[in-house]
Amino acid sequence: xxxxxxxxEGLCRDENVVIGYATERIDQRQPLSLxxxxxxxxxxxxxxxxxxxxxxxxxxxxxIREANRIGDRVRVWSNTVIDxxxxxxxxxxxxxxxxxxxxxxxxxxxxxxxGTMVANDKxxxxxxxxxxxxxxxxxxxxxxxxxxxxxxxxRDAMIGAGSVVxxxxxxxxxxxxxxxxxxx
Amino acid sequence: xxxxxxxxEGLCRDENVVIGYATERIDQRQPLSLxxxxxxxxxxxxxxxxxxxxxxxxxxxxxIREANRIGDRVRVWSNTVIDxxxxxxxxxxxxxxxxxxxxxxxxxxxxxxxGTMVANDKxxxxxxxxxxxxxxxxxxxxxxxxxxxxxxxxRDAMIGAGSVVxxxxxxxxxxxxxxxxxxx
Amino acid sequence: xxxxxxxxEGLCRDENVVIGYATERIDQRQPLSLxxxxxxxxxxxxxxxxxxxxxxxxxxxxxIREANRIGDRVRVWSNTVIDxxxxxxxxxxxxxxxxxxxxxxxxxxxxxxxGTMVANDKxxxxxxxxxxxxxxxxxxxxxxxxxxxxxxxxRDAMIGAGSVVxxxxxxxxxxxxxxxxxxx
Numbered sequence: 001x002x003x004x005x006x007x008x009e010g011l012c013r014d015e016n017v018v019i020g021y022a023t024e025r026i027d028q029r030q031p032l033s034l035x036x037x038x039x040x041x042x043x044x045x046x047x048x049x050x051x052x053x054x055x056x057x058x059x060x061x062x063x064i065r066e067a068n069r070i071g072d073r074v075r076v077w078s079n080t081v082i083d084x085x086x087x088x089x090x091x092x093x094x095x096x097x098x099x100x101x102x103x104x105x106x107x108x109x110x111x112x113x114x115g116t117m118v119a120n121d122k123x124x125x126x127x128x129x130x131x132x133x134x135x136x137x138x139x140x141x142x143x144x145x146x147x148x149x150x151x152x153x154x155r156d157a158m159i160g161a162g163s164v165v166x167x168x169x170x171x172x173x174x175x176x177x178x179x180x181x182x183x184x
Numbered sequence: 185x186x187x188x189x190x191x192x193e194g195l196c197r198d199e200n201v202v203i204g205y206a207t208e209r210i211d212q213r214q215p216l217s218l219x220x221x222x223x224x225x226x227x228x229x230x231x232x233x234x235x236x237x238x239x240x241x242x243x244x245x246x247x248i249r250e251a252n253r254i255g256d257r258v259r260v261w262s263n264t265v266i267d268x269x270x271x272x273x274x275x276x277x278x279x280x281x282x283x284x285x286x287x288x289x290x291x292x293x294x295x296x297x298x299g300t301m302v303a304n305d306k307x308x309x310x311x312x313x314x315x316x317x318x319x320x321x322x323x324x325x326x327x328x329x330x331x332x333x334x335x336x337x338x339r340d341a342m343i344g345a346g347s348v349v350x351x352x353x354x355x356x357x358x359x360x361x362x363x364x365x366x367x368x
Numbered sequence: 369x370x371x372x373x374x375x376x377e378g379l380c381r382d383e384n385v386v387i388g389y390a391t392e393r394i395d396q397r398q399p400l401s402l403x404x405x406x407x408x409x410x411x412x413x414x415x416x417x418x419x420x421x422x423x424x425x426x427x428x429x430x431x432i433r434e435a436n437r438i439g440d441r442v443r444v445w446s447n448t449v450i451d452x453x454x455x456x457x458x459x460x461x462x463x464x465x466x467x468x469x470x471x472x473x474x475x476x477x478x479x480x481x482x483g484t485m486v487a488n489d490k491x492x493x494x495x496x497x498x499x500x501x502x503x504x505x506x507x508x509x510x511x512x513x514x515x516x517x518x519x520x521x522x523r524d525a526m527i528g529a530g531s532v533v534x535x536x537x538x539x540x541x542x543x544x545x546x547x548x549x550x551x552x
Contacts, residue, residue, distance in 0.1 A: 016200060016384060018226060042386060043227055043411055043429065045244050060413050061227065061245045061429050061447070063262045063280075078431045078449050079245070079465075081262050081280045081298075096431075096449045096467045097263075097485070099280045099298035099327070113492050114449075114467035115485035115514075117281070117299035117328035119345050123358075124297050124324035140492035143467070144485035144514040144532075146299075146328040146346035161487050162514035162532030162546060164328075164346030164362075174491075178346060178362045178532075178546045200384060202410060227411055229428050245411065245429045247446045247464075263429070265446050265464045265482075281447075283464045283482035283511070301465070301483035301512035303529050307542075308481050308508035330483075330512040330530035348512075348530030348546075362530060362546045 008036030008054060018045045023066040028084070035072065053090065071108065086132065101149070104132030107139075113161070115144040136171070192220030192238060202229045207250040212268070219256065237274065255292065270316065285333070288316030291323075297345070299328040320355070376404030376422060386413045391434040396452070403440065421458065439476065454500065469517070472500030475507075481529070483512040504539070 005020045013019070017040045020032045028049055035054035040046070044058040049066035056070065059078030064070075068082060071090030076082065080098040089108035094100065098112055101120035106112070112135070120132045133151040135141065142161035147153070152168045159165055160176025160183065169175050174183045189204045197203070201224045204216045212233055219238035224230070228242040233250035240254065243262030248254075252266060255274030260266065264282040273292035278284065282296055285304035290296075296319070304316045317335040319325065326345035331337070336352045343349055344360025344367065353359050358367045373388045381387070385408045388400045396417055403422035408414070412426040417434035424438065427446030432438075436450060439458030444450065448466040457476035462468065466480055469488035474480070480503070488500045501519040503509065509521070510529035521527065525537045528544025528551065537543050542551045 014386075018198075021226075042389075042413060043245065045226060059449075060431050061263065061411065063244050079263050079281070079429065079447050081243075083280075096451075097281060097447070097465060101298070101327075111492050113485075113487065114469070115299070115483070117297075117345075119297065119327040123342055123344075124295050124326050142492050143469075143487040144328070144512070148345055158491055160491075161485075161516055202382075205410075227429065229410060245447065247428050263447050263465070265427075267464075281465060285482070285511075299483070301481075301529075303481065303511040307526055307528075308479050308510050328512070332529055 005031060005048075006033040008034060008038070010037040011040070012038070013040040014042040014044075016042045021045050021047045023047050023049060023084075025066065025084070028066050030067070041078075047084075059096065077114075089137070101132050103130060105134040107135065107137040107155075109138045110135050111140040113141055113143040113145070116141050116147065117145075118147045120149045133165075139169075142176070189215060189232075190217040192218060192222070194221040195224070196222070197224040198226040198228075200226045205229050205231045207231050207233060207268075209250065209268070212250050214251070225262075231268075243280065249286075261298075273321070285316050287314060289318040291319065291321040291339075293322045294319050295324040297325055297327040297329070300325050300331065301329075302331045304333045317349075323353075326360070373399060373416075374401040376402060376406070378405040379408070380406070381408040382410040382412075384410045389413050389415045391415050391417060391452075393434065393452070396434050398435070409446075415452075427464065445482075457505070469500050471498060473502040475503065475505040475523075477506045478503050479508040481509055481511040481513070484509050484515065485513075486515045488517045501533075507537075510544070 030049035033051045039057040043061035046064045047066040050068040052070040053072035055073045057075045063081045065084035067084045070088045077096040082100045083102045086104045088106045094112045095114040101118045131150040135153045136155040138156040141159045146164040154171035157169045158174040163180040164178045166179040214233035217235045223241040227245035230248045231250040234252040236254040237256035239257045241259045247265045249268035251268045254272045261280040266284045267286045270288045272290045278296045279298040285302045315334040319337045320339040322340040325343045330348040338355035341353045342358040347360045347364040348362040350363040398417035401419045407425040411429035414432045415434040418436040420438040421440035423441045425443045431449045433452035435452045438456045445464040451470045454472045456474045462480045463482045469486045499518040504523040506524040509527045514532040520536045522539035526542040531548040532546045534547040
């Protein structure tokens with residue numbers, strides 16, 4: 001299969017950046033489309049098979065797996081991994097040392113602080129029920145949070161640092177703790 | 185001292201992979217033995233002085249320190265560090281952004297989810313009492329968990345996301361929380 | 369602007385190390401000063417505009433941003449990110465997979481265990497109130513801890529694994545939990 005890359009104008013990449021890395025999930029092999037004015041820092045690896053908008057920026061040692069759809073002006077900072085099959089909106093900032101599980105949905109204007117870990121199986125390795133969370137427009141997730149699968153974090157909701165989010169968070173609310181609850 | 189490498193057939197390595205990196209712990213200098221059909225992705229560094237089985241696979245930017253014994257079909261995903269002196273069985277999957285402390289024992293068929301952090305000293309820098317946990321056969325550890333030193337996580341036990349495991353977990357049990365307790 | 373690098377004698381660097389990486393924060397462009405006998409491992413990126421003492425050592429894939437002041441004999445292990453504008457004393461050990469937020473102050477002899485995440489805004493993206501914590505001389509932070517902004521962790525204080533530190537910790541105390549409290 002031809003593995004076409006479409007890369008927009010104005011790409012700025014450091015040395016030691018890989019664009020269009022081959023996935024071993026053979027049925028997922030698709031071209032990579034990367035928009036204009038991307039800024040990719042050293043150690044970044046972007047797999048084939050994603051569609052990424054304009055002004056995409058990465059820190060160092062970022063891994064973006066295949067089959068992702070990513071909007072415009074998305075920034076992903078150092079040592080973060082975006083696993084495959086996610087949908088990410090525009091104007092999203094995903095900070096350092098974060099892991100975004102397969103099939104996570106992140107809407108526009110979301111901020112995810114360093115060390116956040118997103119799960120997509122209720123129990124580890126429960127492959128029958130893989131379902132990422134949905135983090136709605138404008139939500140902000142504090143450092144080192146844990147987000148369980150299938151959950152909806154509402155629009156403009158805020159999650160305090162170190163929280164474990166096990167239930168849906170309503171729009172506009174601030175929750176924190178283990179498990180996360182309404183901060184009142 | 186000669187620093188021999190024994191590398192099995194069928195090695196598949198990306199550019200920017202280091203095999204047999206020299207440790208500064210001079211008394212620990214030993215050859216590296218890496219089995220057949222290894223798959224090492226970009227940014228991976230494997231120190232000298234470990235014995236690793238067949239079909240070993242790494243994600244990107246993985247660090248495997250010295251003096252580890254690792255079985256067959258072990259996969260270690262991106263941005264994970266395995267510190268020195270660990271024993272890891274076969275068919276183990278250690279996901280992204282994990283840290284495995286020195287002297288940790290991980291048996292066959294264990295799954296460790298992203299962001300899990302394993303400690304080996306009861307108090308930070310308590311070098312008198314360095315003792316990793318033992319994670320028994322078939323156990324599964326949820327995302328962003330913290331595992332304290334010297335603990336035994338029983339066979340087929342399951343640890344929920346975001347847990348801090350401070351005591352032994354019996355075989356087959358599901359525990360979660362801070363500190364982790366029987367989920368009942 | 370000239371971007372001078374001053375690098376002391378005895379530098380030992382692996383391949384694939386970047387020293388003096390250009391920041392995009394244009395007003396922060398300054399020379400980098402790196403002391404004698406640095407040991408920089410593969411994948412390390414040190415930005416321009418920091419002043420770093422002697423015997424600085426990094427693990428693999430470490431990122432040190434600009435405008436930091438770092439003392440002597442500081443070690444930063446693999447996959448850790450030090451963001452910009454921090455002050456770090458001497459004889460500090462920052463272990464693997466850690467994130468240190470902008471404007472954090474870390475005094476001499478501090479130990480920070482793997483996976484620790486430091487925040488500098490009370491709510492995510494609260495740019496009005498960016499203020500890192502102060503981790504005082506000799507304090508030790510356990511694995512996977514979360515440190516909130518503006519907090520003071522006292523001299524020789526100890527923070528247990530998996531804690532979320534939301535208030536000042538007095539000198540010499542051991543605290544743990546979510547939120548962290550006196551261990552009594």
